[in-house]
Amino acid sequence: MDKYAVIGNPIEHSKSPEIHRAFAEQTGEPVAYGRILGSLDDFVGDVRRFLADGGQGLNVTVPFKEQAWRLADELSPKAHTAGAVNTLIRLDKNRLRGDNTDGVGLVRDLTVNQGFRLQGKRILVLGAGGAVRGVIRPLLEQQPKRVIIANRTASKAYSLANGVAVYGQVAGCGLEELEGMQFELIINGTAAGLEGKVPSIPDSVLAKGGWCYDMLYSNNPTPFQAWGYEHQAARSLDGLGMLVEQAAESFRLWRDILPETSPVIAMLRG
Numbered sequence: 028m029d030k031y032a033v034i035g036n037p038i039e040h041s042k043s044p045e046i047h048r049a050f051a052e053q054t055g056e057p058v059a060y061g062r063i064l065g066s067l068d069d070f071v072g073d074v075r076r077f078l079a080d081g082g083q084g085l086n087v088t089v090p091f092k093e094q095a096w097r098l099a100d101e102l103s104p105k106a107h108t109a110g111a112v113n114t115l116i117r118l119d120k121n122r123l124r125g126d127n128t129d130g131v132g133l134v135r136d137l138t139v140n141q142g143f144r145l146q147g148k149r150i151l152v153l154g155a156g157g158a159v160r161g162v163i164r165p166l167l168e169q170q171p172k173r174v175i176i177a178n179r180t181a182s183k184a185y186s187l188a189n190g191v192a193v194y195g196q197v198a199g200c201g202l203e204e205l206e207g208m209q210f211e212l213i214i215n216g217t218a219a220g221l222e223g224k225v226p227s228i229p230d231s232v233l234a235k236g237g238w239c240y241d242m243l244y245s246n247n248p249t250p251f252q253a254w255g256y257e258h259q260a261a262r263s264l265d266g267l268g269m270l271v272e273q274a275a276e277s278f279r280l281w282r283d284i285l286p287e288t289s290p291v292i293a294m295l296r297g
């Protein structure tokens with residue numbers, strides 16, 4: 028068996044082990060996948076110990092994605108732009124490649140699983156932290172008409188938009204600047220939902236027939252999903268599909284096989 032794991036802190040609620048065990052079973056790949064509670068002051072030591080134990084690859088989650096970016100000996104272009112790594116791939120005895128599959132996961136869930144065409148659309152992305160940085164380049168590569176990154180702290184949205192402007196039509200703004208704008212898709216990448224809140228955005232910001240997508244997921248509708256229903260979104264989705272898709276892309280990077288995701292999403296929906 029080849030050893031893989033997810034490392035984060037906290038880690039007990041991670042669904043990644045369940046997802047990757049399902050992928051291993053489905054593909055017949057000899058993959059053993061565990062979970063590691065990373066120590067907040069010795070992430071690098073935890074990774075080194077895992078490698079010394081024969082580990083072949085890691086998924087990295089909160090709060091270690093930036094540290095994994097610094098640790099990687101080489102970076103994929105996506106990870107380079109994201110400034111964050113969620114997938115570490117062992118190259119040889121001591122060398123690691125860092126990649127970021129969050130954006131691919133979001134784009135595949137929207138386009139393949141849900142049938143939403145991103146090309147030519149006006150898209151609003153809420154938030155400008157690590158979660159948004161991880162997905163913005165793959166989103167822009169789908170050639171939407173325009174992406175607006177809106178953040179409570181406007182300066183963070185400006186600088187994030189400036190950094191990715193070479194990949195497409197993108198601008199940053201503060202939440203209060205959204206008055207009068209409309210979008211066919213709103214993606215929530217803020218952490219507001221973790222406190223049961225929704226970023227304060229104008230009621231009129233969702234175009235008629237528009238969709239809402241929350242990068243968070245939960246067994247019950249998330250606060251932003253509820254906002255979508257209340258504002259007549261044609262669809263209002265949580266991020267469970269994105270979670271499974273980013274895992275599938277990590278599995279592909281490690282094993283060179285892309286697992287089928289729909290049975291795994293259905294299993295997790297219970």
Ligand code: ATR
Pocket residue numbers: 153154155156157158159178179180183216217218219224225226227
């Ligand atoms: P993550 O890695 O999950 O993105 P982060 O880097 O701390 O975490 O970013 C959290 C994001 O959620 C930020 O965009 C933050 O806005 P600020 O930059 O203004 O702090 C946003 N956020 C958190 N709570 C929010 C709230 N109640 N309303 C609006 N935005 C919120």
